[in-house]
Amino acid sequence: MAEEKNKEDLILDVAKRVIEEKGFYNTRMDDIAELAGVAKGTLYLYFKSKDDLFTKLMEREYNKVVSGLVQVASSKDDVISKLDAVIEGFLKYMEENREFFLSIMYEAPSIKKDNLRKKIRENNRTIQENLGKLVEEGVREGVIRDDVEVPVIVGSIIGTVSRVVFYAINFDREKSLLSFKDSIMKVIFSGILKEKGGLLW
Amino acid sequence: MAEEKNKEDLILDVAKRVIEEKGFYNTRMDDIAELAGVAKGTLYLYFKSKDDLFTKLMEREYNKVVSGLVQVASSKDDVISKLDAVIEGFLKYMEENREFFLSIMYEAPSIKKDNLRKKIRENNRTIQENLGKLVEEGVREGVIRDDVEVPVIVGSIIGTVSRVVFYAINFDREKSLLSFKDSIMKVIFSGILKEKGGLLW
Amino acid sequence: MAEEKNKEDLILDVAKRVIEEKGFYNTRMDDIAELAGVAKGTLYLYFKSKDDLFTKLMEREYNKVVSGLVQVASSKDDVISKLDAVIEGFLKYMEENREFFLSIMYEAPSIKKDNLRKKIRENNRTIQENLGKLVEEGVREGVIRDDVEVPVIVGSIIGTVSRVVFYAINFDREKSLLSFKDSIMKVIFSGILKEKGGLLW
Amino acid sequence: MAEEKNKEDLILDVAKRVIEEKGFYNTRMDDIAELAGVAKGTLYLYFKSKDDLFTKLMEREYNKVVSGLVQVASSKDDVISKLDAVIEGFLKYMEENREFFLSIMYEAPSIKKDNLRKKIRENNRTIQENLGKLVEEGVREGVIRDDVEVPVIVGSIIGTVSRVVFYAINFDREKSLLSFKDSIMKVIFSGILKEKGGLLW
DNA sequence: AATGAATGAGACTTCATTCAT
């Protein structure tokens, strides 16, 4: 099975693992080649450069998250359920990708090479906008508060989740991220919903 | 006046500016020297190594934020006012330090060198803990909700603010961060306070 | 043939030649790379650092001398013949390695890096001890004088040879070292043997 | 008293001490200035360059030894007594100057800078020649053997003493050098004298 | 005479990329 996987994906998988361990800037092409069990030169058969490899990795991972979130969201009918599903999906992805996600989310934006940088910014924007649209829908439907800017609501969602993940990674590695899910939901929804009387949150 | 400033501080100021522009990993000693208008060797009169320079910079900046926040918090009587002051102080510091703060907060943790890494983690923990204590106080006083873990509440505060800052830096550079203050407050406090009926938020 | 030689040995050979010419402290990695006809980076494929390269060179050269001397000594039966063979072997090695040997013997001990320093001292001790054992054997057999400390006898052997080599290198480069062999033998043996009446020396 | 000493000599004294500790190549102008209690710039008031300082130091130390040896030699009548006095004087100087002497004797010749190198070689030659003259005198008088070249005899004297000193410094620091004096004498004189029947040695 | 902050050439080392096999 694993053998079936094409080599490009294998290399990206390995790169991801190395980045998780060493961070973006400390990941060497050597490290990737060694862990992938291929020669350094081989990397260049599949990727034009380190930058290209990293860019493709970004793209793949973002797509994985985003398409996953889009899917779980579209399987629900109302905005609240969609948001709930998105946050849960986000945490699940995080659970499996911990350090890596923080790397691409925060370390990566400061990367020098323009291509990579642009791609990452683009991806970040995609997430921001997708979530933004969902929020706007909620505002139109009257379930999400309309007295604050949409980016602040999106910020509350992404920020709270990210920071709790950051906390868990750095200061409480034992705990499962999902164990925080309910609390995170409570806090986020209390913060962004319009009607708060006698509801779930 | 500016001339009076000691050279160590001048170099740190310059380093901060360069980091803001290029990110941690792309900042060269050469860059700092050039912008500071001194020779490369001069940097090594004031700092033992690049690592040392960066570590000292972290320390200075964290101290600046933390001591500022501690001060504004202690000037208030109740927890709500303290939190309000802390968030406002945080945004104000951000307003002036935009990229840099995100760099030290998120890019920096993935740094290789142990000294620097340890220092940053330590500082992050200090912030987490200080805010945690404030939150616990609020819980004891009955103003902050007690049905979720403290780190989630802290995460909501730091995360929301950070992500809105991140948004503003990356996608809406024109807007003042402080213009988001009221909205951020509304969302955060709605999310974390116990009594939500008929209050400020 | 020369082409067959592995690159590590090639680099060490070159390093040795450069050291002979410039001395330990003035030998740059650049010099070695250039003379070896490889890029600077290549040196680091074979040696972890300059220190490592130098240490390995020491080791190789010492082993060459010591194993050579051990071999010629063991091919003889009596102590006198062994010493004779050792001194001749020593001079022959010197003949081919002139400056280099003095470098590793005397300049090297003052080297800063601990690894290298330790290795050199160790090697020096090995020579001292091996020769010491031979001398002790001679003392037991009654051919070497027993009224002076062994280190003084060893010192006479190594010292006389070394200093004549030093003299030849510095003040009389035309002359073959081996042309001094008989004289050196006469002086050393007259100095250290027990019975001096009517003998060879 | 110490105050009376001119600063040039003070600096040279300090330089000598630092060289003993760190070796030639690891002695920094900084080290000398600090230990001498003067500013770095001050060194350059008294010496044109590091090279100049080292050269002057060589000169002073060589003169000290040589003039000392010349003096003790001239106070004796016969060649044997002169040699005896010279060797004893040599060991006494060594006793007080251990590492330093080996530094200037063996590490120093490989120094790059031409001025310094030339000076050291010159000094070495002076010693070689002075001792050579004494030996020639002994040969003419019939007390020193005439069947070997003079440099070999000189080599035996300088070499044996130097190597025993080297041994003592590196492998037996506890012992006084002078305690080896008699043994050294015995071995050297047995090696170089013409008549060995029933003499002192 | 004395200072010591500042300089900058030059050394070591890393690592993305190439290319002959």
Added chain:
DNA sequence: AATGAATGAAGTCTCATTCAT
């Protein structure tokens, strides 16, 4: 397609020397 030895630009750091005070 695959290899991995080789490359060399670019980075960090050292230290003899200078010069304004």
